[in-house]
Amino acid sequence: MDSIKARETVKVSSKGQVVIPSAFRKKMDISSGDQLVVTLTDDGQLVLEKLPSSLDWKELIAGIPVEQVDIDDKGHYDPKKSPNFNKWMHEE
Incomplete structure (x- = not known):
């Protein structure tokens, strides 16, 4: 896993939803409707990647x-x- 550049705590809603912090969305140019790939690594990390x-x-x-x-x-x-x-x- 790459070194950690930024970290924030988020909550999971009752529907299993999380909000990606605004600073992260801006940095990755993520907008409403964009598709993300969610990967679970062998060491239990969740990784989000923008398609x-x-x-x-x-x-x-x-x-x-x-x-x-x-x-x-x-x-x-x-x-x-x-x-x-x-x-x-x-x-x-």
Whole structure:
């Protein structure tokens, strides 16, 4: 488990609900309607992770080049015919 950066105490409601403190929501950019993954670790810790939104995915795939790439049966392509794809493949 990573080192603890912040900690607050919250209550569990009769319906099993908890409120994520405002400072944490702001730090993680969590808004109403966002989806979270809840994981129970082997050592009994609950971990909340924010799932990417459709906007996050749009921004992520916006940088993927769109061009025809011909890949042969050995997995090779011509970087001169697909310069954007080649540049993208070699980005760090």
